[in-house]
Amino acid sequence: HHSIVDGESGTEIMAEAETDISVAAAIDEFGDAVGNDVDEVALARVLKTEIATEFAADAEDLSAYYAFEEGTEGEDQLVTGGYMNLAEGVLEGAELRLGHPVSMVRLSQGEVELVGPDGASILADRVVITVPLGVLQSENLTFEPELPATHVEAIASLGMGLLDKLWLRFDKPFWTEPAAIWTLGDPGDSPFGDWYNLAAINGSPILLGLMGGASARAWSAKSEPELVAAAMLDLEQFVNAGW
Ligand SMILES: Cc1cc2nc3c(=O)[nH]c(=O)nc-3n(C[C@H](O)[C@H](O)[C@H](O)COP(=O)(O)OP(=O)(O)OC[C@H]3O[C@@H](n4cnc5c(N)ncnc54)[C@H](O)[C@@H]3O)c2cc1C
Numbered sequence: 001h002h003s004i005v006d007g008e009s010g011t012e013i014m015a016e017a018e019t020d021i022s023v024a025a026a027i028d029e030f031g032d033a034v035g036n037d038v039d040e041v042a043l044a045r046v047l048k049t050e051i052a053t054e055f056a057a058d059a060e061d062l063s064a065y066y067a068f069e070e071g072t073e074g075e076d077q078l079v080t081g082g083y084m085n086l087a088e089g090v091l092e093g094a095e096l097r098l099g100h101p102v103s104m105v106r107l108s109q110g111e112v113e114l115v116g117p118d119g120a121s122i123l124a125d126r127v128v129i130t131v132p133l134g135v136l137q138s139e140n141l142t143f144e145p146e147l148p149a150t151h152v153e154a155i156a157s158l159g160m161g162l163l164d165k166l167w168l169r170f171d172k173p174f175w176t177e178p179a180a181i182w183t184l185g186d187p188g189d190s191p192f193g194d195w196y197n198l199a200a201i202n203g204s205p206i207l208l209g210l211m212g213g214a215s216a217r218a219w220s221a222k223s224e225p226e227l228v229a230a231a232m233l234d235l236e237q238f239v240n241a242g243w
Pocket residue numbers: 077100101102103130131132135140141163164165
């Protein structure tokens with residue numbers, strides 16, 4: 001199963017499949033083909049930490065064809081001192097305008113016109129549009145002429161996942177474990193996937209819990225005390241293990 005979820009044999013199996021199915025269905029259908037005995041606890045852990053918190057969606061909602069395509073290269077980074085540092089570093093002196101919503105993108109005589117809700121517009125030679133999927137799916141941003149049918153279809157058929165984070169700051173660390181990322185061997189009913197140990201990264205007494213997919217949606221309705229209580233149940237297991 002592990003190789004179905006993230007290894008090459010899973011990709012090979014799907015390359016021969018005629019239609020796309022969900023990752024969950026692929027595991028059900030082809031899991032035995034890999035020939036390994038299934039460790040249910042290990043599978044639950046992979047589904048939680050390698051799937052739900054990695055892709056913000058559960059195996060049921062992910063495409064076995066495309067789910068594991070990497071969108072970016074390189075390691076995860078922790079941005080410190082605010083995301084503006086990142087924007088300014090990348091922009092290298094270009095003008096950054098915040099609070100300038102665009103409601104229409106219009107091609108006019110070889111140029112692109114960006115029109116705001118107040119009707120004011122900006123002209124550009126070229127435009128790179130990186131608004132989130134939800135904005136593209138809404139009526140708040142229109143294109144003239146309309147986007148190509150393939151784009152319209154892709155926008156309509158994609159879905160957005162959910163990844164939530166719970167940050168817990170303690171007076172001082174109660175743990176000594178130097179590992180930066182913690183996962184429970186058996187996730188059980190825990191809503192959390194991974195825990196990030198910021199003490200190991202920048203010395204602050206902070207633990208960050210991640211939850212993704214259906215578990216994040218269900219827990220987004222809970223109160224802060226309920227979340228903290230669930231977090232403490234997780235953390236107790238690390239403490240009991242001597243971390
Ligand atoms: C809670 C949370 C925690 C995360 N933590 C991490 C992390 O630790 N590390 C990591 O690598 N990733 C993290 N991510 C993911 C990361 O934030 C996103 O992948 C990334 O920000 C996506 O960038 P983007 O430019 O595609 O979209 P966004 O950052 O959403 O940018 C889209 C921009 O478009 C603007 N916009 C929308 N509509 C219009 C309009 N009509 N006109 C003009 N502008 C418009 C928005 O204001 C926004 O500035 C996290 C995400 C969430 C939700």
